[in-house]
Amino acid sequence: MMDIFPTQLIVVLAGLAAIMAFVGLNGLVLVYLERKVAGFIQRRPGPYEVGPYGLLQPLADGLKLVGKQMFTPACADKWLYWLAPILSLAPVPVALLAIPFGPNLQVLDINVGLVLILAFIGLNVLAICLAGWSSQNKYALLGAARNISQSVAYEIPLLLSVLPIVFITGTLNLYEISAGQGAWPWQWHILTQPVAFVIYFICALAETNRAPFDLPEAESELTAGFHTEYSGMGFGVFFLAEYAYMIIACSVAAVLFLGGWNGPGAAGWWWFLAKVYFLLIVMMFFRWTYPRVRFDQLLNLCWKWLIPLATINLLITALVIAL
Amino acid sequence: MPSQSLAYAVLFGHVAFIVVGALMTVLSQNLVRALVGLIMTLFGVAGLFFLMSAPFIGLMQILIYVGAVSILIFFAIMLTQSWSSGDEAQGPSRKRAVLASLTALAPALFLGLTIIFKSPPSLLVAEETEVSALGRFLLEPYILPFELISLLLTVAMAGAVILGFERRKQR
Numbered sequence: 001m002m003d004i005f006p007t008q009l010i011v012v013l014a015g016l017a018a019i020m021a022f023v024g025l026n027g028l029v030l031v032y033l034e035r036k037v038a039g040f041i042q043r044r045p046g047p048y049e050v051g052p053y054g055l056l057q058p059l060a061d062g063l064k065l066v067g068k069q070m071f072t073p074a075c076a077d078k079w080l081y082w083l084a085p086i087l088s089l090a091p092v093p094v095a096l097l098a099i100p101f102g103p104n105l106q107v108l109d110i111n112v113g114l115v116l117i118l119a120f121i122g123l124n125v126l127a128i129c130l131a132g133w134s135s136q137n138k139y140a141l142l143g144a145a146r147n148i149s150q151s152v153a154y155e156i157p158l159l160l161s162v163l164p165i166v167f168i169t170g171t172l173n174l175y176e177i178s179a180g181q182g183a184w185p186w187q188w189h190i191l192t193q194p195v196a197f198v199i200y201f202i203c204a205l206a207e208t209n210r211a212p213f214d215l216p217e218a219e220s221e222l223t224a225g226f227h228t229e230y231s232g233m234g235f236g237v238f239f240l241a242e243y244a245y246m247i248i249a250c251s252v253a254a255v256l257f258l259g260g261w262n263g264p265g266a267a268g269w270w271w272f273l274a275k276v277y278f279l280l281i282v283m284m285f286f287r288w289t290y291p292r293v294r295f296d297q298l299l300n301l302c303w304k305w306l307i308p309l310a311t312i313n314l315l316i317t318a319l320v321i322a323l
Numbered sequence: 324m325p326s327q328s329l330a331y332a333v334l335f336g337h338v339a340f341i342v343v344g345a346l347m348t349v350l351s352q353n354l355v356r357a358l359v360g361l362i363m364t365l366f367g368v369a370g371l372f373f374l375m376s377a378p379f380i381g382l383m384q385i386l387i388y389v390g391a392v393s394i395l396i397f398f399a400i401m402l403t404q405s406w407s408s409g410d411e412a413q414g415p416s417r418k419r420a421v422l423a424s425l426t427a428l429a430p431a432l433f434l435g436l437t438i439i440f441k442s443p444p445s446l447l448v449a450e451e452t453e454v455s456a457l458g459r460f461l462l463e464p465y466i467l468p469f470e471l472i473s474l475l476l477t478v479a480m481a482g483a484v485i486l487g488f489e490r491r492k493q494r
Binding site: 118141149155 | 329355356359362379382385386390394397398401453454
C-alpha cells in the first residue's frame with residue numbers, strides 16, 4: 001500500500017497535519033496573549049481566574065465555541081454560508097507550507113514560494129465576501145463591501161513593498177532569501193529597505209483586518225461586520241483564520257526583512273519564532289493604541305501615500321541595483 | 324505502475340473539478356453561485372498548470388484571476404441588487420441555448436484539434452522554466468506584444484477613469 005504514494009506526497013501530508021496543529025496551538029496562545037496585552041495597556045489584570053495566571057482561559061473559550069449551536073439564518077444561501085468559513089481557513093496550511101521555519105524545517109521548498117503565499121492569502125477576501133453576501137444581513141454585506149475595497153487597495157503597495165527584496169536577492173524562493181541574510185541585525189534586509197518594511201507592515205495590518213484597519217468588522221458601527229450572523233465554530237473558524245493570517249504576514253516579514261531563522265549564536269527555528277512573536281506583539285500593541293481610521297482616511301492613506309511611496313522606493317532600488 | 328495510475332487519478336480529478344465548476348457557472352440560477360463555479364474552474368486550471376510543471380503560471384492564475392478578477396466581479400454583483408433567490412435567472416429559450424453551446428464548442432474544438440495534431444514539443448517535457456527565463460523572454464524576443472498589451476491596459480484604465488468623471492459631471 002505504501003509504495004502507491006510517492007514520498008513527497010507523504011511529506012506534504014504530514015507537514016499539513018503538523019501545520020494545522022501549529023495553527024490551532026498558536027490560536028490558543030495568541031488569544032491569551034492578546035487579552036493579556038489588552039489588560040496590560042488598559043491597566044487591568046486580563047484573564048486570571050481559569051487556571052494559573054488564566055492560562056486555561058483560551059481553552060475554556062474554545063470549548064464554549066465548539067459546544068455552541070451552529071445556526072443558519074432563514075434567508076441565507078446555505079451552501080455558500082457554510083463554504084465561507086472553510087474557504088477562509090483552507091489557504092492557511094498551503095501558505096504555511098512554503099515558509100522556512102528553520103534551516104531544515106520547511107515542508108515544501110518551492111522556487112516561487114513568495115508568489116505562492118501572496119496568491120493564496122488573496123482567497124481570504126473571497127471568503128469574507130461570500131460570508132457577507134450569503135448572510136442576508138445589511139451589516140454583514142456592508143462589512144464585506146468594505147473588505148473588498150480595502151483589500152484590493154492594499155494589495156498593490158503590499159506587492160510593491162515585497163518586490164525590492166526580490167530585486168536585491170534575485171529569487172522568489174523564501175529559503176534562499178533567508179539563507180542569504182547574516183546572523184546580525186545589520187546584515188538583514190531591513191537595513192537596506194526600511195521604507196519597504198514599514199509599508200509592508202502597514203499593508204499587512206490592513207490585509208489581516210487588524211485595528212486600526214478593522215473596518216470590515218468594526219464592532220461599534222457594524223455589530224460584527226461580515227461575521228455578524230455566524231455562531232459557534234462558524235465564528236470560531238473565522239477567528240482562527242484571522243490569527244493564522246497574522247502569523248503568515250509576520251512570518252513573511254521575518255523571512256524577507258528580519259533574516260528569517262538567522263540570529264546571533266545558533267541559527268534555528270527559535271530565532272524565527274522569536275521574531276514572529278515580536279512582530280505579533282507589535283501588532284497587538286497597535287490594536288490597543290490607535291483608534292480605528294475612517295474609511296476615507298484608509299483609502300487616502302493607501303492611494304495617496306503608500307502606493308506612490310512604494311513605487312518610488314521600488315524605482316530607487318532598481319536604479320541602485322542597475323548602477 | 325502505481326505512480327502512473329496516481330498521476331492519471333490526479334489529472335482526471337482536476338478535469339472533473341473544472342467541468343463541475345463550468346457546469347455550475349452555466350447552469351446556476353444565482354449569480355454568486357455561478358461566480359463560485361467560475362472560481363472553481365479557474366482554480367482547476369491553475370492546478371493543471373502545476374501538473375504541467377509551470378507553477379509560476381499556475382500561481383499567477385490564482386493571484387490574478389481568483390484573487391483579483393473574480394473579486395471585482397463579486398463587487399459588481401454586490402452593486403446590482405441580485406439576491407440569493409435569483410430573480411434574474413429566467414431559463415433561456417431553446418434556440419438561444421443551442422446557439423450558445425455551439426459558440427462555446429467552436430473554440431474548444433479548434434484549440435483541442437490544434438493541440439492534438441500540432442502539439443508543441445515542450446508539451447512532453449515536464450521541466451520547470453525559471454522565472455528569470457520567463458522575464459527574459461518577455462523583455463527580449465517578445466517585447467513588442469508585451470508592450471502592446473501594457474499600452475492596451477493603460478488605455479483601458481484611462482478610459483474607465485474618463486467615463487467615471489463624465490458620469491459624475493452629469494449629476
